Amino acid sequence: MIPSLPRPAWLRAAxxxxxxxxxxxxxxxxxVVAVFAFNDAPYPAPPWHGFTLDWFLxxxxxxxxxxxxxxxxxxxxxxSGIVALWVTGLSVAVGTANAFLMEREQFAGKGxxxxxxxxxxxxxxxxLGISILAFASRLADLCxxxxxxxxDFLRPGLPLVVLGQFSYIVAIATLTISARLKRFDRSxxxxxxxxxxxxxxxxxxxxxxxxRPALIGSAAIAFLMSFENFNTTLMLVGSxxxxxxxxxxxxxxxxxxxxxxxSLFLMTASAVLALTLMRRGKSQQS
Amino acid sequence: xTGGVAGWYRRLLVALLLAPALLWLLAxxxxxxxxxxxxxxRERVAPREYVASLAQYRTFFGEPLYWHVFVRTALLSALAxxxxxxxxxxxxxxxxxxxRGRMSAxxxxxxxxxxxxxxxxxxxxxxxxxxxxxxxxxxxxxxxxTAQPVELLYHDATILVGLVYTSLLFMxxxxxxxxxxxxxxxxxxxxxxxxxxxxxxxxxVIPHAAPGITAGCIVVFMLTxxxxxxxxxxxxxxxxxxxxxxxxxxxxxxNWEQGAAFxxxxxxxxxxxxxxxxxxxxxxxxxxMRRV
Numbered sequence: 001m002i003p004s005l006p007r008p009a010w011l012r013a014a015x016x017x018x019x020x021x022x023x024x025x026x027x028x029x030x031x032v033v034a035v036f037a038f039n040d041a042p043y044p045a046p047p048w049h050g051f052t053l054d055w056f057l058x059x060x061x062x063x064x065x066x067x068x069x070x071x072x073x074x075x076x077x078x079x080s081g082i083v084a085l086w087v088t089g090l091s092v093a094v095g096t097a098n099a100f101l102m103e104r105e106q107f108a109g110k111g112x113x114x115x116x117x118x119x120x121x122x123x124x125x126x127x128l129g130i131s132i133l134a135f136a137s138r139l140a141d142l143c144x145x146x147x148x149x150x151x152d153f154l155r156p157g158l159p160l161v162v163l164g165q166f167s168y169i170v171a172i173a174t175l176t177i178s179a180r181l182k183r184f185d186r187s188x189x190x191x192x193x194x195x196x197x198x199x200x201x202x203x204x205x206x207x208x209x210x211x212r213p214a215l216i217g218s219a220a221i222a223f224l225m226s227f228e229n230f231n232t233t234l235m236l237v238g239s240x241x242x243x244x245x246x247x248x249x250x251x252x253x254x255x256x257x258x259x260x261x262x263s264l265f266l267m268t269a270s271a272v273l274a275l276t277l278m279r280r281g282k283s284q285q286s
Numbered sequence: 287x288t289g290g291v292a293g294w295y296r297r298l299l300v301a302l303l304l305a306p307a308l309l310w311l312l313a314x315x316x317x318x319x320x321x322x323x324x325x326x327x328r329e330r331v332a333p334r335e336y337v338a339s340l341a342q343y344r345t346f347f348g349e350p351l352y353w354h355v356f357v358r359t360a361l362l363s364a365l366a367x368x369x370x371x372x373x374x375x376x377x378x379x380x381x382x383x384x385x386r387g388r389m390s391a392x393x394x395x396x397x398x399x400x401x402x403x404x405x406x407x408x409x410x411x412x413x414x415x416x417x418x419x420x421x422x423x424x425x426x427x428x429x430x431x432t433a434q435p436v437e438l439l440y441h442d443a444t445i446l447v448g449l450v451y452t453s454l455l456f457m458x459x460x461x462x463x464x465x466x467x468x469x470x471x472x473x474x475x476x477x478x479x480x481x482x483x484x485x486x487x488x489x490x491v492i493p494h495a496a497p498g499i500t501a502g503c504i505v506v507f508m509l510t511x512x513x514x515x516x517x518x519x520x521x522x523x524x525x526x527x528x529x530x531x532x533x534x535x536x537x538x539x540x541n542w543e544q545g546a547a548f549x550x551x552x553x554x555x556x557x558x559x560x561x562x563x564x565x566x567x568x569x570x571x572x573x574x575m576r577r578v
Contacts, residue, residue, distance in 0.1 A: 002383050002470050005477050015380060019393070022377050025451070026400050029411025032421055036414055044410075045419040094306045101303035116311050118575045122504075122560050123315075124512025126529045127549045130536050131318035134325055134546065167314035175575070228404040230515050231529075235536065247406045251519060255410065263407040270402040278395075 030267065037260035044257045055261040067261040076246040077262070079158065080227050083242055086162045087169055087226035092219050094166075095173030096211070102174075103181045118175075120168035129235025132164050157238030164232040169225050173218040180214035213280075220277055224270070319553075326546035342547035352531065352548075359528040360555055362442065363510040366449040370457045370506050371499065373450060378461035383470070394462065401455040409519045412448055413439065416520075440522040448516040453509060457502040464498025465491075500567040501574045507563075508556050528552055 036044040040052035042064075058064035067073060102114055120128065133156065140154035153159040184207065192202045208215075230244045237245050243262070250259055329339035346352045381394050400408065415421045416438035423435035438444060468491065476486040492499070517527035532552065535545030564571060 002473055003386070004470060004474060015376075015384065018376055019380060022373075023396065026397065026454075029408055029415060029451070030400055030403060031411075032414045033407060033411040043419070044414050045417070046421055046424045094310060097303050097306050101300070101307060105300045105303060107300050107304070113307065113311075114572065116315070117307070118572060120315055121575055122508055122556065123319075124508065124529070124552060124556055126512055126514060126532055127322075127553050128315075130532065130545060130549050131322040132314060133536070134542060135318035135321040138321055163314060167310070170310060224402065228406075230405060231512060234514065234533070244404060244406050247410075248515065248519070251406070251410060251413065255413075259410060260414075263403075263410055266407055267403050271399075274399070274402050 033260050033263045034267065036257055037264045039257060042256060044255060044260050055257040064256075065258060067258055067265065070258060073243075073246065073258065073262055076241050076243045079240050080242040080244070083158060083162055083165070084223045084226040087165045088219050088222040090162070090166050091170040091173040091222040092177075092215055094170050095177050095218060096215065098170070098174040099177040099181045099211075103178055117171055120171045123168070125168070125229070125231030126235060128167055129164055129232040132160065132167065132232075133235050136160055136163075155238065156236055158240055160236040160238075161233050161242065164236045165226045165229050168232070169222045172225070173222055176218040176221070177211060177214045180211055184210055216280065217277065220273060224273065322546045322549060325543055326550050328543055330543065342544050343551075345544060346547060346551065355526045355531055356528050356551065356555075358526055359511060362445065362449075363507055366446055366453065366510045367503050367507045369446060370450045370453045371503060374454055374457035374461055374502070378458050378465055381458075382462050382465035382468075397458050398455060405452055405515050408452060409448060409516055412444075412451070412520060416444060439520060440524050442521070442524075445517050445521045445525060445527075448520040449510050449513065452513070452516055453506040456505045456509060460498040460501040460505075461495065462498075464495040468494045496567050497569055497574070500563050500569060504560050504563040504574060507559050511552065511556050511559075 033044075037055055038051050038053070040049040040054070054062070054064040054066055056066045056068055058066035059069045098117065102110070102117075136154040140151045143149045143151040143154070188206055188210075189202050192206055193199075197205070228244060230248065233242055233245060234248075241249070243266075247259055247262065250256075326342050327338055327340065328336040329341040330336055346356075377393075377397065381390050381397070385393050413420070416423075418435050418437040418439070420438070422438060423432070426432045427435055472490055472494075473486055476490050481489070512529060514527070514529040514533065517525040518530055521527065528548070529552070532545050532548045535541045535548060560571075564574065
């Protein structure tokens with residue numbers, strides 16, 4: 001069971017086999033997605049017809065619209081990026097405020113508030129989506145009835161998608177930033193204050209630099225979760241489809257390998273992001 | 287500190303910090319859910335005219351398709367949670383206890399990598415692998431196991447494979463956390479006292495890892511129950527997943543009252559399971575959420 005106890009040979013062999021099978025299970029789907037991005041055939045399916053870059057570079061005239069010429073797909077990547085930037089900015093800002101509120105201040109109802117802040121994490125994304133959709137529509141109807149204003153931002157569309165994703169991603173940012181703030185040694189702040197620094201200067205030169213890793217980490221997580229979100233977005237999306245919604249629609253119609261190409265692009269982007277973060281994490285520790 | 291300029295300043299600060307938190311929770315969580323509840327308890331009698339009624343819930347229980355799909359979604363989610371635990375436990379054990387130093391860290395990171403990639407991409411991978419013209423049926427024919435390519439998509443088993451795959455991360459992380467804190471000398475002591483693998487697992491390991499197991503199961507069950515992408519793409523027309531019913535009512539049929547009732551039923555089930563998991567393992571909600 002553990003290295004210090006005798007383990008029979010069959011158990012060792014079984015362990016190695018299990019790890020092998022597990023890794024195969026994990027990486028097989030990703031591998032086929034990557035491989036069939038380069039298959040010279042109109043469908044992402046075997047047999048292998050030879051290597052091509054058509055699904056990246058091909059143009060419509062050849063009958064193969066490659067990723068870099070597919071303005072619909074590129075537009076949806078852009079849309080996802082804009083949404084993710086908004087969600088990231090909002091989540092990190094509000095998450096930081098929440099962390100200071102919960103770790104530093106005392107007030108009535110703090111226990112209930114701290115519970116409430118966690119609830120978005122146990123509400124299924126689809127339900128967050130429909131509840132915000134219904135509530136926003138009610139508000140929009142009210143605006144029209146009372147003031148005769150068309151509040152278009154409350155109708156399905158990107159502003160609602162941003163709010164829907166923010167509603168639970170901010171809970172994750174709050175947890176991440178609070179965890180780091182909790183470990184902060186407050187005597188550092190007291191020392192700076194005793195030495196005559198203003199509260200603003202202490203925040204800027206001591207507390208925020210200390211929180212930096214958590215701020216960057218939660219920003220990366222927020223961006224990634226927003227970019228990949230499907231459930232909440234599906235319910236709130238208007239005419240501009242973010243990437244996951246666009247891909248879903250095309251997968252139902254029967255995909256061409258251009259989806260593999262865009263997937264490979266996403267995998268590369270995630271890998272670069274992950275490696276950069278891990279590098280940072282290591283250099284911060286040493 | 288009470289009263290005077292300092293106390294006033296402190297109160298202003300709390301108010302400023304409270305504002306975004308209250309705005310978030312009220313405008314995006316509490317009020318929308320209250321509104322959803324109101325919506326689910328009313329019935330349209332004429333255009334723009336509504337009365338309070340239980341009609342939406344009556345429809346749910348009266349129409350076998352609806353509650354069958356609901357029960358089916360709950361059962362398959364529970365099954366997927368158990369399977370995820372069974373698949374994830376050995377690998378978590380290997381990471382936490384068997385692999386050493388660098389190897390353990392590497393294995394852990396390798397386990398996390400697929401989850402940096404969008405669920406859409408992972409599902410696309412499974413579709414390419416499993417569909418009739420896909421990779422695995424071709425391999426089966428090549429090996430002579432089946433004469434014709436078989437359709438491996440659109441079965442309940444396919445949905446389960448996809449759900450387990452997509453949930454693994456949320457089980458492995460809390461399991462590794464709770465197994466790492468288990469002192470090896472306890473296992474050695476159990477062994478020296480004549481304990482066999484199974485009895486050590488049951489009396490020492492599982493009780494110690496219970497918080498991690500609970501945390502993993504709660505999150506996996508909730509995510510599986512609320513999943514939309516994996517069941518609809520891997521199960522096709524046979525998926526019959528409850529989130530799909532919600533989508534149909536809300537977006538396709540524009541029957542928001544019915545959709546709201548369905549949403550509330552799903553939320554109730556999800557909340558009940560979270561509560562049950564916490565009660566059974568005697569844990570606090572906030573501790574569990576911090577583990578994942």
